[in-house]
Amino acid sequence: MQMSQCSDRSINKISFSLKDILVITNKPGHQISISLDEHFRIVYLAKGGAKFMFSDRTIDVKSGDILYIPSNTSYSSKWDTDQSSTFFMLDLRLPNNYSDIDFGDQPKILFHDDYHFYDELLKDIERLSSDIPYGWLNRFSLCIKILYHISTDSSNEKYGESYWKIRNGIRFIEENFASDYLVSDVADVCMMSAANFRRLFSNLKGMSPVSYKNKLRIHKSLELLKTGQFNVSEAGQAVGINDVKHFSKLFKQIVGITPSKIIKDNKQ
Numbered sequence: 001m002q003m004s005q006c007s008d009r010s011i012n013k014i015s016f017s018l019k020d021i022l023v024i025t026n027k028p029g030h031q032i033s034i035s036l037d038e039h040f041r042i043v044y045l046a047k048g049g050a051k052f053m054f055s056d057r058t059i060d061v062k063s064g065d066i067l068y069i070p071s072n073t074s075y076s077s078k079w080d081t082d083q084s085s086t087f088f089m090l091d092l093r094l095p096n097n098y099s100d101i102d103f104g105d106q107p108k109i110l111f112h113d114d115y116h117f118y119d120e121l122l123k124d125i126e127r128l129s130s131d132i133p134y135g136w137l138n139r140f141s142l143c144i145k146i147l148y149h150i151s152t153d154s155s156n157e158k159y160g161e162s163y164w165k166i167r168n169g170i171r172f173i174e175e176n177f178a179s180d181y182l183v184s185d186v187a188d189v190c191m192m193s194a195a196n197f198r199r200l201f202s203n204l205k206g207m208s209p210v211s212y213k214n215k216l217r218i219h220k221s222l223e224l225l226k227t228g229q230f231n232v233s234e235a236g237q238a239v240g241i242n243d244v245k246h247f248s249k250l251f252k253q254i255v256g257i258t259p260s261k262i263i264k265d266n267k268q
Contacts, residue, residue, distance in 0.1 A: 018143045019091035023126050026050075029081040034074070039091040040103070041069040042150060044118045048085025051078045054107050066110045066118070066150060068103045075107070088122045090146060101151050110150065111157040115164055121146055159204055166190050166200045173209060177216040178240040183209050217241060218254040225262045232259045 019039045026048070045065050052059045052067065053076045061067050069075065071093065079085045094101060103110065124142055129135050156163045169190040186209060187197035201209050217239040224230045224238055236247030236259075251259045 016095065017093040018140060019093070021088070021090050021125060021128070021139055021143050021146075023086065023088045023122055025084055025086045026079045027084055028079070030079040030085075031076065033076040036069060036071055036073050036091075038071050039093045040071045041067075041073075042090040042092070042146075043067040043069070043087055044113070044122065045085065045087045046116070046119050046122050048083055048087075049080045050085060052107065053077070057107070059107060059109065061109070062112075064113045064116060066113065066153075067107070068110050069107045070103075070105050073107060086122070088118075088125050090143060092143070092147065101147070103154070110154045113153075113164075114161075115167075117167065118149070121149065156204075162200050162204055165192070166197060166204065169197060169201065169209075170205075173213050174216065177213050177220070178238070180240060214250055215254060218251050221247070221251065221259065222255060222262065225259055226266060228263075228266050232263065235259060 017039065019037075043061070043066070045061050045063055045067070047063055049060070049062045052061055052069075054073065059067065121142075128139055128142065130139075132138075153167070156167075167190075169186045172186050172189050182194075183198060184194040187194040190197055192200075198209060201212070205212055207215070221230075221235040221239045221241075224235045225232075230238065232248060233244050236242065236244055241247040241250070248258055248260070255262075
């Protein structure tokens with residue numbers, strides 16, 4: 001899978017079509033043939049197993065697998081005969097010129113979720129309702145959340161078991177970088193010792209958990225400063241660093257110039 005940086009992409013330039021997002025339970029031995037339209041399909045198998053048969057290959061899908069099926073693909077599926085199978089299915093279409101997310105042009109297993117993190121997303125889909133006001137917005141936001149998780153996990157799959165062991169810790173830091181907490185608190189999320197978490201994290205990210213958190217803080221403060229609506233003190237406080245001197249020193253270490261210089265350059 002190819003992933004590129006798209007944090008600077010304007011939100012009004014991003015568009016995609018959501019055709020379906022649903023949870024399905026197939027009876028033992030279920031068989032079906034399907035031809036997709038311009039939407040590609042993501043399948044997460046929570047329970048059971050199946051064979052997906054394409055024109056040039058057969059893919060055995062087992063519990064925990066994330067399967068990608070490209071758009072305009074025809075296939076047949078044959079499900080386990082000894083038990084029912086439960087999975088969620090997501091049908092999406094991205095613009096043709098949108099290359100930030102590219103799963104390729106061949107059906108394949110993107111990765112295997114041995115820890116069944118995606119079971120929680122399956123439960124979220126089951127709780128969706130189209131009967132509540134603006135329920136479609138909830139479906140849309142959950143679709144984006146799932147696509148985000150799959151894209152991130154696919155790009156980190158190369159790290160193997162080490163990534164999955166600390167996956168939730170990485171997410172915790174990325175979602176709470178402006179808050180104060182100890183490395184041991186993050187390690188608890190992964191149900192391991194702080195020393196083991198530090199070791200796995202450093203091997204994976206090339207830096208310590210604290211350094212990664214500071215990097216996220218400073219990069220966010222840089223975005224805020226570039227808006228012209230924050231001074232140095234306000235930008236630091238917004239990312240959880242209240243000491244202006246410490247913030248400025250850390251900012252220069254990571255960005256290469258002082259936050260005051262960013263503000264000055266913006267005014268020119």
